Amino acid sequence: MHNEVMESGGSGEELVVAFEQLVRYVRQVNTAGGLSTAASSALGRLGREGPQRLTELARAEGVSQPAMTQLVTRMERDGLVRRVASTDDRRCVLVESTDSGADLVRRRRSERAEALERLMERLDPKERTAVVIALPALARLVQAEASD
Amino acid sequence: MHNEVMESGGSGEELVVAFEQLVRYVRQVNTAGGLSTAASSALGRLGREGPQRLTELARAEGVSQPAMTQLVTRMERDGLVRRVASTDDRRCVLVESTDSGADLVRRRRSERAEALERLMERLDPKERTAVVIALPALARLVQAEASD
DNA sequence: TATTGTTATACTCTATAACTATA
DNA sequence: TATAGTTATAGAGTATAACAATA
Numbered sequence: 001m002h003n004e005v006m007e008s009g010g011s012g013e014e015l016v017v018a019f020e021q022l023v024r025y026v027r028q029v030n031t032a033g034g035l036s037t038a039a040s041s042a043l044g045r046l047g048r049e050g051p052q053r054l055t056e057l058a059r060a061e062g063v064s065q066p067a068m069t070q071l072v073t074r075m076e077r078d079g080l081v082r083r084v085a086s087t088d089d090r091r092c093v094l095v096e097s098t099d100s101g102a103d104l105v106r107r108r109r110s111e112r113a114e115a116l117e118r119l120m121e122r123l124d125p126k127e128r129t130a131v132v133i134a135l136p137a138l139a140r141l142v143q144a145e146a147s148d
Numbered sequence: 149m150h151n152e153v154m155e156s157g158g159s160g161e162e163l164v165v166a167f168e169q170l171v172r173y174v175r176q177v178n179t180a181g182g183l184s185t186a187a188s189s190a191l192g193r194l195g196r197e198g199p200q201r202l203t204e205l206a207r208a209e210g211v212s213q214p215a216m217t218q219l220v221t222r223m224e225r226d227g228l229v230r231r232v233a234s235t236d237d238r239r240c241v242l243v244e245s246t247d248s249g250a251d252l253v254r255r256r257r258s259e260r261a262e263a264l265e266r267l268m269e270r271l272d273p274k275e276r277t278a279v280v281i282a283l284p285a286l287a288r289l290v291q292a293e294a295s296d
Numbered sequence: 297t298a299t300t301g302t303t304a305t306a307c308t309c310t311a312t313a314a315c316t317a318t319a
Numbered sequence: 320t321a322t323a324g325t326t327a328t329a330g331a332g333t334a335t336a337a338c339a340a341t342a
Contacts, residue, residue, distance in 0.1 A: 011261070012260075012261030012262065012264050012265045013257055013258065013261040014284065015261070015264055015279070015280065015283050015284070016257055016260045016261050016264055017192070017257075017287075018283040018284050018286070018287035019174065019264070019283055019287075020188070020189060020192070021287045021290060021291065022171075022283070022286055022287055022290060023170075023171050023174050023185070024185075024189055024209075024210070025290035026167060026168075026171050036308065036309075037171070037172070037309090038308080038309060038310090039308095040168070041168060041172055044165070044168070053323080054323075054324065055322085055323060055324075062172070063309085063310070063311090064310075064311060064312080065323080065324070065325090066310085066311075066312080066313095066324085066325075066326080066327095067309070067310055067311070068324095069324065069325060069326090070308090070309075070310085070325095071308090071309075071310095073325095074308075074309095089318080089319075089322095089323085090317080090318060090319090090323095091317065091318045091319070091322065091323040091324070092318095092322095092323060092324085093323075093324065109161055109164060109165075110161065112160075112164045113159070113160030113161040113163070113164050114160065116160050116163055116164055116167070117160045119286075119289050119290075120289075122289060122292070123285055123289065126281070127281055127282065127285040129278070130277070130278040130279075130281035130282040130285065131163070131278075131282040131285065131286060132163065133274070133275055133278035133282070134275065134278040134279040134281070134282035134283070135163050135166040135167055135170070135282070136162065136163070136166050137271055137275040137278065137279065138166070138170055138267075138279060139165075139166035139167075139169045139170055141267050141268075141270060141271065142169060142170060142173035142267075143169065144270070184331065184332080185332095186331080186332065186333090187331095201300085201301095202300075202301065203299085203300065203301075211332085211333070211334090212333075212334060212335080213300080213301070213302090214301085214302075214303080214304095214333085214334075214335080214336095215332070215333055215334070216301095217301065217302060217303090218302095218331090218332075218333090219331090219332075219333095221302095222331075222332090237299095237300085237341080237342075238300095238340080238341060238342090239299065239300040239301070239340065239341045239342070240299095240300065240301085240341095241300080241301065
């Protein structure tokens with residue numbers, strides 16, 4: 001990248017190291033709360049987008065079909081989702097969030113939002129503004145990347 | 149958080165969702181290159197900070213001692229690190245990066261830096277500046293959090 | 297007795313290959 | 320034959336508990 005911003009201060013490598021530290025931290029905080037990253041992500045998607053076929057969910061989450069079968073099995077065992085047989089195509093399985101699963105996602109998300117907000121109180125206003133702009137921008141980028 | 153920035157546009161919850169998407173994406177890209185997140189992080193640390201005792205490395209990486217024993221065993225098997233017996237305290241094991249391990253970290257880091265730079269070319273200048281400010285600021289926060 | 301590291305065991309998450317049931 | 324999902328198997332990564340060796 002050839003612009004003043006990248007050349008002064010924030011090299012790609014420095015940003016990558018920063019990013020790696022962030023990811024590491026988030027993973028640790030994430031796993032602490034009793035819901036794994038994989039479960040949290042899949043359950044969040046089911047909450048946002050409604051019931052989905054297992055294959056569709058696997059593709060959306062970027063994992064293999066067997067991996068999703070097993071994740072759904074664990075989440076079903078824990079009462080977070082249920083499998084619903086499709087009436088028209090009997091090969092298909094619809095996965096839907098239970099009330100308890102949806103509650104758990106909501107609770108965790110608000111806990112984490114609070115934790116992030118507490119963290120961000122330690123930033124100065126300029127940095128805070130930067131975070132509010134940067135995170136959605138980056139998320140938009142990777143979303144575009146994922147659908148390539 | 150009670151300020152204009154958080155109230156207008158970037159709620160904590162939206163930012164958390166954005167963050168989760170980023171983490172998910174980075175993990176996938178990360179794992180693709182043949183070096184796991186755990187190995188990459190530990191190896192990067194050994195490169196930056198030099199040889200360390202196994203317990204120290206485990207604490208720094210935020211994992212248990214047995215987890216680090218096993219990670220080091222796998223990395224040693226793959227020729228990325230070596231165990232060096234300590235002469236003064238014979239209970240201790242020093243873990244150090246091999247040349248091949250250090251090379252791999254350097255190569256991967258520059259690949260990822262390039263990937264990030266290519267991604268960031270799609271942002272407008274304002275967003276790009278925001279990312280360059282936000283990532284190091286957040287990394288600094290979680291580093292402070294980790295040492296609490 | 298305390299510390300360092302390993303081994304034993306168990307769980308989550310992931311993949312590929314082989315399989316079953318339905319279309 | 321093709322598609323949806325499961326089962327079988329293997330490996331990484333994690334944890335706690337029990338252990339060995341050294342201090």
